[in-house]
Amino acid sequence: MTTAAASWLPLSPGERSVAIEVLGHGPLSRTELARRLGLSQGSLTRLTKPLIESGVLIEVPESGAPAGLRQGRPSQPLDIVAESRSFAGFKVTADMVYGVVTTLRSDIVDRLDRPLTGHDPGEVAGLLAEMTAELAARHPALAGIGIGVGGRVRDRAVVAESPFLQWHDVPLAALVEERTGLPVVVENDVAGLVEAETWFGAGRGLDRFVVLTIGAGIGYGLVLGGRRVPSTEEDGGFGRHWLLDPNGPLTPYGERGSAVSLLTIPSIRYQLRAATGHDLGYDEILALAAQGEPMAARVVDEAARALGTLVAQIANFAMPQKILLAGEGVGLLDTAGERVWATIRANRHPLATAVDLETKVSDFHDWARGAAVLAIQMLVLGMVEA
Numbered sequence: 001m002t003t004a005a006a007s008w009l010p011l012s013p014g015e016r017s018v019a020i021e022v023l024g025h026g027p028l029s030r031t032e033l034a035r036r037l038g039l040s041q042g043s044l045t046r047l048t049k050p051l052i053e054s055g056v057l058i059e060v061p062e063s064g065a066p067a068g069l070r071q072g073r074p075s076q077p078l079d080i081v082a083e084s085r086s087f088a089g090f091k092v093t094a095d096m097v098y099g100v101v102t103t104l105r106s107d108i109v110d111r112l113d114r115p116l117t118g119h120d121p122g123e124v125a126g127l128l129a130e131m132t133a134e135l136a137a138r139h140p141a142l143a144g145i146g147i148g149v150g151g152r153v154r155d156r157a158v159v160a161e162s163p164f165l166q167w168h169d170v171p172l173a174a175l176v177e178e179r180t181g182l183p184v185v186v187e188n189d190v191a192g193l194v195e196a197e198t199w200f201g202a203g204r205g206l207d208r209f210v211v212l213t214i215g216a217g218i219g220y221g222l223v224l225g226g227r228r229v230p231s232t233e234e235d236g237g238f239g240r241h242w243l244l245d246p247n248g249p250l251t252p253y254g255e256r257g258s259a260v261s262l263l264t265i266p267s268i269r270y271q272l273r274a275a276t277g278h279d280l281g282y283d284e285i286l287a288l289a290a291q292g293e294p295m296a297a298r299v300v301d302e303a304a305r306a307l308g309t310l311v312a313q314i315a316n317f318a319m320p321q322k323i324l325l326a327g328e329g330v331g332l333l334d335t336a337g338e339r340v341w342a343t344i345r346a347n348r349h350p351l352a353t354a355v356d357l358e359t360k361v362s363d364f365h366d367w368a369r370g371a372a373v374l375a376i377q378m379l380v381l382g383m384v385e386a
Helices: 013-025 030-037 041-053 121-138 172-180 189-200 259-263 265-276 282-290 294-318 331-346 364-380
Strands: 057-059 078-080 086-092 096-102 108-115 142-149 152-154 158-162 167-170 184-188 208-214 218-224 322-327 357-361
Touching: 013 030, 013 041, 013 057, 013 078, 013 189, 030 041, 041 057, 086 121, 086 364, 096 121, 096 364, 108 121, 108 364, 121 142, 121 172, 142 172, 142 189, 142 364, 152 184, 158 172, 172 184, 184 189, 184 364, 189 208, 189 218, 189 322, 189 364, 208 294, 218 259, 259 265, 259 294, 265 282, 265 294, 282 294, 282 331, 294 322, 294 331, 331 357
Parallel strands: 086 142, 142 184, 208 322, 322 357
Antiparallel strands: 057 078, 086 096, 096 108, 152 158, 158 167, 208 218
């Protein structure tokens, strides 16, 4: 199962730089590729030849040109053979494991989900191995595994702390590697989502980019210089102490008026339950608010003002070119978008550049895809973050 991944390991730093550039921005002409990398045409030819021979790169017709019409090698663009390798990505929650298989360009080509009946590390690793075996039977070119968990991860291998799983210092990468024979990378799930959007999504090609997630928790990822800034705060711990309204609600999930207290789905549901005695789902609450039900409208309005304040503060201090709002809670913007944008404007300088806020409704397979992207980066292209 490891031969596909091993064939990538001898790539020189120069060859890797070519592969990374084409992967993220291809197809690219040789002229453009040489310009981006600061290489001569001769040096580029030397680096691309083994990549083409090994099946990593392929020559493709120029855009708009008939497939059979060759315009000469110097102008023929190069692209990644996306289907040449497959990667498994898993998102582990408290009660489920969501799995995907992606191509080398992170396109999801398969899904597999299983219930998680216990949190014993050996049992979880065993379930991940079983799911990997099932996926590998359908995708023989499986080259590596990425696993995303909520919590703090050390060295992309050890789950230092995960409140959802009640884990401390669990060597999850080693446990899964010994059961599958495949290279494994483990990371905080928000980090994986940020990397996926930076390489292949909303942040592609941007120098400064932010991912903000709202759902079961609050996640935050920052990209500067086109690279994710590693941080122990990506798992959302900062959200408990990022105070948005000192007079806001106090919930079991955060400090009074914090981002967690105001914006997370559990907190919003808790507020409605405490006020009405009814346990309503998040979508039900948003629907009632849209219909003008007083209590739901009040809670959703508070959440909308909190989201607008948080986005404005991020824009003021990080000055990103774009903010991606993702997660299961983004329906808040659809229901109370006017309040969100009014609050953003109220908390920004009148002459400030308009905030580019993009939304993405993410399910757990998107988080699993993010984990697969980490495997692509680390295991295939040799990108190891400190």
